[in-house]
Structures are given as structure tokens and as C-alpha cells.
Amino acid sequence: MRCQHTSIRFGAALALAVGALAAPAAVDITLPNTKDSVKIAIIGDSGTGDSAQYKIAEQLIASRQKFPFEFALMMGDNLYGGDTPKDYDKKFETPYKPLLDSGMKFYASLGNHDNPNERMYKMFNMNGERFYTFKPKNNVRFFALDSNYMDKPQLQWLEKELAASGSDWKIVFFHHPIYSSGGTHGSDLQLREQLEPLFLKYGVDAVFSGHEHFYERIKPQKGIYYFVSGGAGKVRKGDVGKTPLTAKAFDTGYHFMLIEFSKDTMHFQVISEEGKTIDSGALPRFSDADKKKLSTATP
């Protein structure tokens, strides 16, 4: 269930592909955009096939002209309402065509609206598995989980893989957030009970989820950064409740995220369908000693 990401050359193909689409207003990139960093995008709950998904896709494509992210993580609910070939076309292949044509990869996780056989779809890069890990560059490793069905084999696999991942940035992504201020869903406490001890034991740095149709940056919990990003195709307006968890929230429009990992810092920028920056910042990587201290602290 491991795969190695080969670096992607953008070049003329991307320029051509991106240029072919009517470009929306230019996105101002606030990220450092350094040469050797790992640059990614995040889209969650995207697969509606509606105009909102297409608008976000356009912004995503436009932002890649300035910030050449190598791949995108998908937070699940990649295909709402069915998985016929037409659904794949309308809800994935068409909106992201310029990115796909340029060779950019998408790494998907499964949501509750996804048929688990999406894992067989090569463009989702899941290697035929519900959960998997990959390492695009030397210092970052990603773990995709299936939070719809967190059974023992998956938990055992995660523990084994986290233990073997060494000193890399450890980034975990899956559909259901274990910290969320959502009024409709909220934090998944059962999942938290299973996953958080493993995250703490093996020093996970950041966790990304979807399911909630809004953006929320959670205040660091026991030394781990949590983001909810489920608004790349749907929005649930006014759904973020007032809780002490929130560092920043956005529930009035659609969004996607851009992330840049350097050696010790994770930079992020959140962009709306109008190309406006909703949130941005730089988060330092906690040292192992800090993580140990924070893992027992009450947030």
C-alpha cells in the first residue's frame, strides 16, 4: 500500500492546458513558493458536478500558474450521487481536465458518498486500496485513511506505517473530522478515540478532513494541527458553531487550500471561489520534545 510519487514536470503542457481555460481573476499567492518545498492543494467534498465545483476548479487551475503544486489531496465525497462513467466525467475528469492533462496527480480518500471501488480508479492514485501511504519527497509522508470503516486491520496498518515513517512530516487525511465545530456533524468522537492515541504516539504533525461543508482551522490539539476542508463543491452556510476549537472558520462560500511544506514550517493559504484569500499563515513544526509536552496538555 505504499507508493512513490515521481516528481512532475510542468512545462509547456501545463501552460497550454491552463491557458485554454478562461482564466478567473488572478489569485494572489501569499505562500513562499520556494524551490525545494513540497507544494500541494487540498479539495474536499468536491464531487457534485455543479457550477460551484467548476468555479473552484477554475481557481485551482489559475492558482497553479503561480504556485506549481505537484498534486492534490481529496478529502472524500469525490463523486456524489453515483459512480457511473458519466459521474466520473462530470464530477472529476471535466472540471480538473487541464490539471489531469498536465500530468498532475490527485490522491483521494473515501467519503460516505463514495463507492469504495473508486479505489480502482487510477486517477485517484489509491493503488486499489481503501487506505494507503505515499511519500512525494524526502521529508513528507502522507497517509490516506478510510474513516467510514475504521476496522482493526486498518488501525494495525496505520500503526505499522506510522512507526516506520521516521522523522518525516507526517500528514494524515481522511473524510470525517475528529475535531470540528460543525453544527450538522461536529467532532467524530469515536474516531478520535481510536486515532488520536496513534497520532500522538507516532508524532503526526497535521490532519486534514472534509465531510463538513465549510473551512475550519482548529487550534492545535495536543501538538497536532487540524484542518476541516469540505467546501470544494458544497457549502453549508452558517454551520460553524461557536466552540473553543476554532482558530479561523469560513462557512459562507466555497474554498480550497494550498499548502507548502518546507523543512520546519507548514505554510497554508485558503482561497474562495472568487479567488479571495480566506485564511493564510505559517505553522512551525513542533519538535519531538514539544509534542511530548503538548500531547498531555489540555488545549
Place this chain on the structure above:
Amino acid sequence: MTRFLAALAFAAVAHASTVSALQKPEVNPHAALLADFKERVDKYVELRKKADDSAPPLKETKDPAKIREAQEALVERIGAARAGTKRGDIFTPEISAHFRRLLRPELKEAGTKALMKDDDPNPESVAFKINAPYPDKQPLSTVPPNVLATLPRLPKDIDYRFVGKHLILRDVRANMIIDYLPNAIS
């Protein structure tokens, strides 16, 4: 000397059998039921494997139509191979009663029911029919980890899902209902 040793050996054997009689290991009273369930599921997996071997392979592809074709062909072949099976062939009345007992305490845990309801598909949209595909447009319920930990472990690509109060045993590769347990939870 020989007599002494024989007597000693006899005493030792007698002692051991007394001890083992007193310290009889605890037997799971439901072990037979669980073994029965496992056997029934394994039998299904064996049947699926044969159907899988003769159907167009469900493997990684860039073409979603091929995933669809493979899934549908698998449902067809499994259906043909299981002709004559009926509901309850896996969830027998005894196994069903045991599953309901297993689920009861877990569902009392705060938040478990709420979580299950959260992603619940519309029960009226799901045809409760064995060997039938799980409906395309319905979401799959999220099964809380504490509930999964309570239920017997399943082979790869067979899963439990809830639809309303009912528990479904589903073939993941075929996206098909193998059997179901009505009113698994109250």
C-alpha cells in the same frame, strides 16, 4: 525403586487430572455460533473467488466504465452461483440473536447512534434483497469503530453497513448485499 517411581507417576497423573478438572478453561458460550458465522462467510468468499476468477477483472484502471463492467459482471456471476440462497442463510436466527446482543451495549455509548444516523442512507431507497447491488445514489453509513470492534472480523472486501435499523453484510468488490439482519438495532 521401580514400584516407587510407578507410584509417583500415578500420583502425578492423578493430581494433574484433578487440577485440570478444577481449572477448566473458560469456554466462550458463543464460540460455536461465531464459528458457524465464520464458516458461512468463508463459504461465501470461496464462491465469490470462483465468480471473480471467471469475470472481467476488477483492477486498477483509468477507465471508469471498466470498473462498472467488472462490478456488474461480478454481481451477475455471484447471483447465478448463489441461486436459491435466501435471507438468513448467513444471519441464521441464532446468529442474528447473538449479533443483536453484541450490538446492544455499544449503541448505548454516547454519540454512537448519532454518528450512525449522521451518514445514514434512506432505508426506503435500499432494496433489501440479497444478491442485489447496493443502490448507487445512496451514501454508505459510517460504521463507528467501537461497533466494528464488537462484531466478528470479516475477510477483506466484505463489510458491515447499517441502513436504518438493519445491518447489511456487503460484498465491497461487487457492491452487493450478501445477507442482512433486520432490526439489528432498536
